[in-house]
Amino acid sequence: MRLNVAHPEVVVDINDLERLHGAIDIGPQGLRLGALVRMAKAADHPVVKRDYPIIAQSLVLAASPQIRNMASLGGNVLQRTRCQYFRDTSWHACNKREPGTGCAALDGMNRKHAVLGISDHCIASYPGDFAQALVALDARVELMSSTGVRVIRFEDLHRLPGDTPHVETVLHPGELIMGFIVPAGPWTRRSLYLKIRDRQSYEFGIATAAVALHIEGGTVREARIGLGGVAAKPWRAHEAETLLQGRPLDEDAANAAARIAFAGAVTHGHNDFKPELGRRTLARALLAAARMEV
Ligand code: SF4
Secondary structure: OOOOOOOOOOOOOOHHHHHHHOOEEEEOOEEEEEOOOEHHHHHHOHHHHHHOHHHHHHHHOOOOHHHHHHOEHHHHHOOOOOOHHHHOOOOOOEOOOOOOOOEOOOOOOOOOOOOEOOEOOEOOOOOOOHHHHHHHOOOEEEEEEOOEEEEEEHHHOEOOOOOOOOOOEOOOOOOEEEEEEEEOOOOOOOEEEEEEEOOOOOOOEEEEEEEEEEEEOOEEEEEEEEEEOOEOOOEEOHHHHHHHOOOOOOHHHHHHHHHHHOOOOOOOOOOOOHHHHHHHHHHHHHHHHHHOOO
16 A cells, blocks of 8 residues: 555554454364464463474574564465555556556566466465464465355465466455364474575565474474465465484485475576475475474
């Protein structure tokens, strides 16, 4: 709105709903985070930090303390792309802002743009961090509207751009996010979020990896991998997870998983470096998670 990109006729302040949807509940089944929990409250919660470090880390690395104190988790997952052509209205061609106008980034400055899940209509990358942690942990999201409540996989909340990049989520008009459910699992403690960016703070990721592992007797029983900064939506690397199952997590395995995770990458010039950076980021995150003492 401040950049003159969005012109809503009505803006509704939902902050009062914090009384209903601003709680963190933790039990044997897992974690429930209300949509109006502030980023700082979840990031600083001692049990979240101990049992779900990937969530705390993704929130701390996502924003400055001022923003973490103000921003809600529900709002965080719905943030818009940082594509400069989307945010600068002096550029005409942007299918996400104005459907049917084209995509200035295809032949323009696309260093920060996505290499996974893109289409000929939009190559914008999803900018968030917390969402990758939710994707990796198999989270579900509760949605509420005047017609009732539905619960979907968080992985299904964001849409790939296809030929309708202006439709970014499966939310219906009038539907609100109520909260996130993160199931408990033997992989949540051995989890971490690695964010590679141009500078060390107040910066969006150019390649990020959210990794959670269940390792038993030196062998990977389950691996969970989310990728960010490189994809059109919070990205789950299912094939890389399958590759790691049932084998020790050494450097060869980490590199093989990273290769398969980026096998489908498509670049556009300035972002040619991203698949390699993404592979290195993921391999480093996997090896660091394997070394964690839990
Ligand atoms: Fe618009 Fe997407 Fe192209 Fe950026 S990448 S100019 S957001 S259509």
